[in-house]
Amino acid sequence: MDFIQEGFSQAIALLVNRDPATYSAISTTLRASTMAMAASLLLGIPLGYLLGYFDFRLKRQLRIIVDTLLSLPTVFIGLVIYALLTRNGPFGEMGLIFSIPGIAMGQAILALPIVVALTATAVEAADRNLPVALMSLGANRRQIAVSTLWEVRLGILAAAVTATGRVLTEVGISLMVGGNIKWHTRTITTAIALETGKGEFGTGIALGLVLLLIALTVNISLAWLRRKN
Amino acid sequence: MYLYQIRDTDHFYGDKQVLSIENLAIPSASITGLIGPNGSGKSTLLKLLSFLEVPSYGTILFQGLKVAPFSNIVRSRITLLPQEPYLLHRSVFDNIAYGLKIRGDTNDLKNRVAEALTLVGLEPEHFVRRKSQALSGGEAQRVALAARLILKPSVLLLDEPTASVDAYSARLIRKASLQAREEWGTTLVVATHDWQWLYETCDSVLYLLHGRLFKGGLGCAVYGPWRIGSEGLLLKELHDGQILFAPKPEEGKQMAVLDPSRLKMTLPGMDDLQQENRRMLNGFVIRLFLERNGATVQTAIKVAELVITIRLDRSKVEMLRLFPGKKVRVLYDPQEIEWF
Secondary structure (H helix, E strand, C coil): CHHHHHHHHHHHHHHHCCCHHHHHHHHHHHHHHHHHHHHHHHHHHHHHHHHHHCCCCCHHHHHHHHHHHCCCCHHHHHHHHHHHHCCCCCCHHHCCCCCHHHHHHHHHHHHHHHHHHHHHHHHHCCCCCHHHHHHHCCCCHHHHHHHHHHHCHHHHHHHHHHHHHHHHHCCHHHHHHHCCCCCCCCCHHHHHHHHHHCCCHHHHHHHHHHHHHHHHHHHHHHHHHHHHC | CEEEEEEEEEEEECCEEEEEEEEEEEECCCEEEEECCCCCCHHHHHHHHCCCCCCCEEEEEECCEECCCCCHHHHHHEEEECCCCCCCCCEHHHHHHHHHHHCCCCCCHHHHHHHHHHHCCCCHHHHCCCEHHHCCHHHHHHHHHHHHHCCCCCEEEEECCCCCCCHHHHHHHHHHHHHHHHHHCCEEEEECCCHHHHHHHCCEEEEEECCEECCCCCCEEECCCCEECCCCEEEEECCCCCEEEEECCCCCCCCEEECHHHCEEECCCCCCCCCCCCEEEEEEEEEEEECCCCCEEEEEEEECCEEEEEEEEHHHHHHHCCCCCCEEEEEECHHHCEEC
């Protein structure tokens, strides 16, 4: 049990002493997840609106596919992205393998179904009188979309929180696409996996606590936004 | 000049026909009342008039033009206050200013919002910062109306605007709507059961029944179960044991309607059953309402579970000395009962 206590002390020491390796992993984690979340929100919110607002043929089938993608295994995404970005792959020339944008691509794919599905659910759950109210006040189609999304902003916030949590804590994509290269693509989760593999439980726990701290900060910020609304 | 012209228009939801209007014209700057039982198509007609929906068949002309949903003329000139108006999860100010903001018309918003609030009887300083969720039902309804009045619309369509508000709010909503007509020449179409709206305020009243305009007045709908009786008639036993007779319907028709223009009302002992085939129902007056013309009185008579509303000359009401509670008889010819 000593190593748990040691982990706590080490976590504080790593943060207070600004351990370069730890801060490099934190920076990589934040950079990759920020890129991934930006891409998934930019793409996922409009797609979620379309899926939730409109009735069209094959909507139910599409919804089932999106819901299925919620449980995509990270190692599978890692494998596919690796195959696409590797030097011999179709997008190998882009040089994204073992890079932070490469990791972000995979994480965006992980987050996208979450954002789409939860945004669609939020839009579907909006008051049925909302579209009539907006149209009767003279809103055009774009204004209806923007106003509807603003009305269900708490649902979208929940989607963002859920997706951020998944992106921050995944290890499969970061490991396979990033390659866990120290100072370069090593994220907190891949560092934990490495340290634990080496028997350095204390460091592993310390990095785990740092990850929790980041998640806590993100959630406190979002909770503040939620309360403000 | 007619603002709206509707001809041979049918509207369906799935396979179900919800509206069928052969001919209807609504003049500019008029107030038109719509009345009919639930499901008679009032809200659907208002949605078509607001061009939120397009009729399945036929066309609705607005100022003689075919217009489409989301067209500039629709978005800038026609507005609908739905039965359950939705307020955005924002402040009262933002709700009322919404329509102007999306038009890019943001001049002097503060004063214009205050004016709109005053028009519906809400004090701007108390309400402008309030969250929409913190409003009572009547206040929310008035804020929703203010959000439409601030647009100074050419057409204001109101769907049961006073159905779920207190008498004070109802009075203010009516006053504000009428002011819109007086100040900006706004055409009003109001679906309501409020007799004050219908018979004191409206220039004309349209009776809707089963999606169709009913010319005879406020038809009294009677639903089954029916029994087969003698003389080829159907019998409906009312809750108090009285029997209503009706002819057999065509296949698929389920609702019998007593056309008030074909009914007669007398007092017990003064029955005029000489006309062949007349039958009678006993009831009592529950409401009298003098119409705007001052010459006719809408008289509601309760017959068991039915409420039959007949328009009587004022002189007849005076002669019969009618008052709420007075026992009366309604005479009808079963063959004149229509099926829908």
